[in-house]
Every structure is written in C-alpha cells, then in structure tokens.
Amino acid sequence: MENKLVFKVEKHQDGKKLREYLKLEKSLSSRLIKGAAMGKRITVNGNVVKLNYVVKENDEVAFDLVKEESQNIEPEKIDIKVVYEDKDLIVVNKQPGIVVHPTKSYPTGTLANGLLYYFKEKGENCIVRLVSRLDMDTSGLIIIAKNQFSHMALAREMSKESFEKSYLAVVHGNLTEKEGTINLPIYRTGGDSIKRIVDERGQESITHFKVVESFNGGDLVKLTLETGRTHQIRVHLTHLGHPLYGDSLYGIDDDKEYIERQALHAYRLKFPHPRTGENIELETSIPEDMEKLIEKIKR
Template sequence: MKENKLIFRVAAEDEGLKLREYLKSKQKLSSRLIKGAAIEGRITVNEKITKLNYVVKHNDEIGFNVAKEEGQNIDPEKMDIEVVYEDIDIIVVNKRPGIVVHPTKSYPNGTLANGLLYYFKEKGENCIVRLVSRLDMDTSGLIMIAKNQFSHMALARDMSNENFEKSYLAIVHGNMKEKQGTINLPIYRTGGDTIKRIVDERGQESVTHFKVVESFNKGDLVELTLETGRTHQIRVHLTHLGHPLYGDSLYGIEDDSDYIERQALHAYKLKFPHPRTGDILNLETDIPEDMKELLDKIKS
C-alpha cells in the first residue's frame, strides 16, 4: 500500500501563515490531529520534518502522514463481511440484521467491529475501527468506517454538509395519508433505565424527510432521509404518526413475528464527500431478502 500521506501546496495568498494555522484554517484539520502528528514527526515541509511555528512560503510542499501505530482492545474474529466500497481512507460495509456494531457488556464478541479488525489484519493494514455511522442491531444496511484519524475527523466535520445524506427504506403498518413530507418533532429519552424514546417538547430537534415509494394492502414502503441522527429517530417518528415499522418489538403495536423477525428498516443509501478528494460518493444496496418477503406478504 502506498504511503498514506496528504500533500498540500502552499498558495501565494497563504504565504506568511504559521504551519499550525495553515493546516487548521486552510486545510481544515483539527487541532488534535495536527498536534498528534507534530509530536510524532509526521508533518514535513519540502520533505523535512518541521515544527508547527514554521512560517510557510509560496510553493512549499506540506506533507502530512496520516498513518500511525495504534491498537484497539477488541478481539479480531473471522466473519463474512460484505464490502460495498473501500479505499485507503474509508470502508463501507453492508451489515446484516442481528449483528451488533461495536462490543458492549451484553455483546463483547461477534460484533461488526470484531469482524472488521480481523479483515484489516488479514489485509496487513494497521487500522482500528472508527465508526462514522452506526445502526441498531436489527437494522441492516450501509455503515461507514474511517480507516485513519484524518478521514474520521473529515467525515465527522462534513456530516452537516448538504452533500452528506443517509437514506433508509422502511416498511410500515398502514397507508400514510401524506405521500411525502418532513417530520420535525423533538425526541426525548424517557428515563435512565430504558432505551426507549418518545416525541416530547423536552427533547432534541429531530428532522426526518419521507416519501412513500409504494403502497400495498397492509402497509407502505417508505424512503426516509435523516437531517438529524437521533437514537431510534425513524422508529420513533413513524410510530408517533401511527405507522410503526413491521417487526419493531420496542415501538410496534402488535406481534409481527409471522411477517418478519426484526424491524423492517434498511440503510440503503449513503451520499458523502470523500475525505481526501472531496468527490461526492453515492453508494446503494438492494433491499434485503427478509424485507422483500415481507412486501410479498402485505400485498394481499
């Protein structure tokens, strides 16, 4: 793998800035990232390791090596991982339902993070798992992981960018009265001893855009795009409207196990600017088999 280095060429109008200021204000790197790289000697000017108080000159070549030795207290485990996109900075995978994303007390092993660490190790890449997005255990679909500190910083920074979109497909009970629109209702955690959320004026602003893709006899297939990313946002918003997801054991209104064994929610599309190039990436996955089977069941 080629050296993982960012290269910047100082423009005439930026001459006279200190190296620290140039990297922060012009290249939009975080103070933490800059400081760590400087301490470890990973920043060069014209191929020489340079201190952050150096005053940059027109045409200086700034090198910023994002590769670093690091570890993570997670056991690598062999796992089938469906890679949708991968390069030196990021990996996007299609998560199966029933998989926890990151180890917890209840799920210390068998998580996506365990599988990813094994995958990186097999490829000879010294990466840890830096999650940019997360999904509930029983939600399937696209998850983005940064492969270095720089890409994690850049993606987190750009999440509010209009070119950063996360879209889902859901199958809901009943036919929605409005075929498209925006749900702007605050979401609140009801208490410390529960993970359940509700729509409540005490909560955080939560915005979900929706569009009915197709209507069936016993429900709708709905596309949803998140403007905010609150815990259980889609599930809470749709339940509040009277159209809970099929299979949602936490927010549903009835036992749907005859239809599907998990909430019918799939993160099917990601759109975002690449952290290194700024090019817009559009990634999609097909709706999974259990949700296709559910659609057949609710047609009649």
C-alpha cells in the same frame, strides 16, 4: 504518497505559521495536528519541522497519516459485505442481528471484531473508527474511517446537507400523506430505558419521507434523515400511527410471523470523499427478509 496528505503552499498563504496553515487553510483539527507533530509526521520539503515554522510559497507540506494504533477488540473472522473501499475509508452492508461495536452484552461477534480481522488479513494497520452506526436489527450501509484524518473529515460533514442517509422501511397501515417532512422533537424518557418519545423537551428531529409503494397491509417508505437522533425513524413513524413491522420496542409485539426484526434498511449514502471532495453515492438492494415481508402484506 498513498498514506500522506501533500499540500503546496500558495502565494496568499505565504507567511503563516504551519499550525495556522494546517488548521485554517486545510481544515485539520487541532488534535490531529498536535498528534502528528508529536510523532514527527509533518514535514516541509522533506524535513521534519515544528508547528511554529513559517511556510513560504511553493513549500511542499506532507502530513503522514500512518501511526501505530491498537484497539482492545479481538479480531474475528466474520463475513463482511464490502460495498466500497479505498485507502481512507470502507463502507459495508451490515446484516441484521449484528452489533456494530463490542458491549458488555455483546463482547464478541460484532462488526468491529470482523473488521479488525479483515484489516489484519489485508496487512492494513487500521483501527475501527465508526463514522455512522446502526441498531443491531437495522441492516444496511455503515461508513468506517481507516485513519484519523478521514474520521475527522467525515464526522464534520455528517451535519451538513452534502451528507445524505436514506432508509427503506415497511410500516403498518397506509400513510395519509404520500410525501412530506416530519419535524418533531425527540426526547429520552430517562431511567434505564433506551426508549425515546416525541416531546417538546426533546431535540429537534427532522425526517423527510416518501411512500414508494402501498399495499393492503402497509407501505414501503423511503426516509431521508436531516438530523440523526437515536431511533429517529422508529419514533417518528410510531408517533404518526404507522410503526415499523417487527419493531417490538415501538410497535406491535406479534409481528414474528412477518419478520424477525424491525423492517428498516439503510439503503443509500451520499457524501463527499474526505480527501478529494468528490461525491460518493452508494446504494444496496432491499434485504431478503424485507422482500418476503412485502410479499406477505401484498395479499
């Protein structure tokens, strides 16, 4: 039953059509239900049925999550640091300098290439479904769903309070307030630029921050995102006058002597498991290049 969702119809659910039961009672998406029905992957009491089947109390509904899938991504052997893994999802600690998914500029050598190789080696028929993403030069925890169901469930949870993403950043200067919330809208400037700014035309963007430790040359700050805008932490901290060390897009260009990339690490995740609903809490330690940076700015 590992790759199946199995439900027992309860008394108050008796008389509902299967489609309605799966969508309203089990919160499965219409797309997921339709695809599984077309693939004859939904059974009731061991028999394949149509979506207009009327469920009865004590019916056993089984939803097979396995389907033939492929992706136009070349599997490549890349060192992947797995932090957590089960039949529904995998969480990896991405190293800085790695793109998460192939692009025109980076067709190979991405995290997705490495994951496809990893799945293939394990004999798992999975494609790469990114639940969260990180910039090329941001390190830390990324969630990848192993099936359509877990991707749907995790993506839905991301906008809720039950889903927590926290980062560690090293910034220039010392923040006046040691703890607080930045609630400033973020706007894309337009054209070919990927740069964002704080602007009233932008989307609501909320970042909670707490200074972990202060040094002569800056602060180590913990940041928890309430919204997930592109470059949110980098834009917010730059707007406050405290850009990240190594952030050539928003910060200071001559930081190479300190660190080769923006000093930002996605160190903590908390989210409910898509199948069981139990909370998963994961943490990684601060990377070596950020530790070296802290040693330099302590002096």
